[in-house]
Amino acid sequence: MYTELKTALVKRSHRDDLIRSLETLLDLSLVHVDIQGTDADEQQSPSRQYCGMFHLAGAHACQVHGSSIGAPVRLEPGDLLIASFDGNGDLKAIDLQINGPSLIRGRLYFTGGWHRQFHEVLPPWFVIRPGDAGDVYRRLSNAMIEVSHSNITGRGVILNKLAEILFTIAICHYAKRSDANLGLFTAFSDRRISKVLNAIHEDPSRGWNVQTMAALACMSRSSFTQRFTQLMKMPPGQYITYWRMHLAERLLQDPRLSVADVAEQVGYASKAAFYRLFKRIQGMCPGEMRAIRATTAPNQERL
Numbered sequence: 001m002y003t004e005l006k007t008a009l010v011k012r013s014h015r016d017d018l019i020r021s022l023e024t025l026l027d028l029s030l031v032h033v034d035i036q037g038t039d040a041d042e043q044q045s046p047s048r049q050y051c052g053m054f055h056l057a058g059a060h061a062c063q064v065h066g067s068s069i070g071a072p073v074r075l076e077p078g079d080l081l082i083a084s085f086d087g088n089g090d091l092k093a094i095d096l097q098i099n100g101p102s103l104i105r106g107r108l109y110f111t112g113g114w115h116r117q118f119h120e121v122l123p124p125w126f127v128i129r130p131g132d133a134g135d136v137y138r139r140l141s142n143a144m145i146e147v148s149h150s151n152i153t154g155r156g157v158i159l160n161k162l163a164e165i166l167f168t169i170a171i172c173h174y175a176k177r178s179d180a181n182l183g184l185f186t187a188f189s190d191r192r193i194s195k196v197l198n199a200i201h202e203d204p205s206r207g208w209n210v211q212t213m214a215a216l217a218c219m220s221r222s223s224f225t226q227r228f229t230q231l232m233k234m235p236p237g238q239y240i241t242y243w244r245m246h247l248a249e250r251l252l253q254d255p256r257l258s259v260a261d262v263a264e265q266v267g268y269a270s271k272a273a274f275y276r277l278f279k280r281i282q283g284m285c286p287g288e289m290r291a292i293r294a295t296t297a298p299n300q301e302r303l
Contacts, residue, residue, distance in 0.1 A: 052084040052122065053091070054106035054163055055098050058145045062100025068093045068124060075100070078130045078141040082108070082170055084122035092124035104148050106163055128170045137169050192217040192224075193231055200240060204247055205267035208240050245281045248274070252290045259286045 055062075057075035064073040064081060075081060075098070086092050130138040144162040147155060196213050206212075213236055214224035228236045244266040251262040263274035278286050 050085060050107050050109045052082055052108040054104075054108055054167060055081040055083070056104040056141060056144060056163075056166070057100060058102030058104055058148060060100055060102045062098055062103055064096070064098050066093055066096040068095065073127065075127065076129070077145065078138060080128045080141065080166060080170055081125060082122070082128070082167070082174075083125040096125065102145075102148075104144065104159075104163075108167060122174075126170075126174055128173055133169060133173050137166065137173075140165055140169070190227070190231060192219060193228055196224075196228070196236075200243060204240070204244050205265060207267070208236075210236055241277060242281065244268075245278055248278060248286070249282065249289060252286055259290075262286065 055075070057077050057079045059077055061077065062075040062079075064075060073081075081098065083096055084092050128137065130141060140162060144159060144166065147158050147162065152158065196217050199216055200208060200213075210221050210225055213228075214221045217224050219227070225236060228239070232239055234242070248262050248266045251257055251265060252259075257265075259274075260271050263269075263271050266274075268274040268277075275285060278289075282289060284292075
């Protein structure tokens with residue numbers, strides 16, 4: 001009985017680690033919606049890496065067609081279809097077409113190189129339905145449909161936030177129900193790698209190196225590096241850099257922080273080194289990123 005209880009506690013702890021890691025990476029996802037039939041201009045950013053499309057059936061049903069999906073699929077109001085891109089930025093589902101009078105559409109994108117993990121693990125397309133995803137999803141999807149038909153101030157921002165939440169629910173629901181134990185999800189299910197990921201996320205400014213990460217994982221440096229790279233599709237050092245640059249992008253939205261303050265908070269004593277890395281990964285200097293964020297935020301509220 002003691003052994004069974006101990007095993008159950010270990011499994012529960014492992015499941016909690018997996019969910020915590022998945023939630024952390026999903027925190028990087030950004031969904032910008034474009035209501036069908038409107039001309040919402042969106043400023044393109046070189047730091048955005050698109051990984052798929054977001055389609056929510058509004059007040060009316062929609063039909064999904066395509067040579068790669070077989071028979072047409074009907075989307076009832078509140079149903080959400082996620083269609084993923086391949087590594088070249090093309091839809092995996094060939095000739096995918098979705099027709100409907102009240103379709104809410106958007107593109108899914110990630111900053112830095114995070115799209116690579118989702119390219120690996122997402123299927124060409126999948127559907128989340130309110131009857132399967134639960135009451136929270138149902139209420140949120142209904143709220144998004146209602147907002148899309150309203151003239152509420154800040155409608156664009158509200159739709160984006162609701163879309164991010166629905167996307168998070170969709171990915172977690174897919175991970176829970178599917179047998180896809182590949183790439184990203186495999187990394188989260190590996191207790192040693194997941195432990196390191198959580199530590200990096202909680203203390204990104206720490207002086208991380210392969211030796212400290214391998215010790216935390218109770219692995220040799222070579223074994224750790226090989227396993228981490230195999231699962232995350234990038235070496236440990238590159239992962240840390242991407243994570244820090246993502247945090248920096250968010251911190252730059254705070255006008256009270258100088259660029260030097262942001263660099264220090266994400267672990268860079270050298271402002272020049274931070275500048276170089278940020279521009280290489282995000283495609284622009286920190287000041288340019290801050291200016292773009294400052295000008296696009298008011299535009300979103302007017303959508």
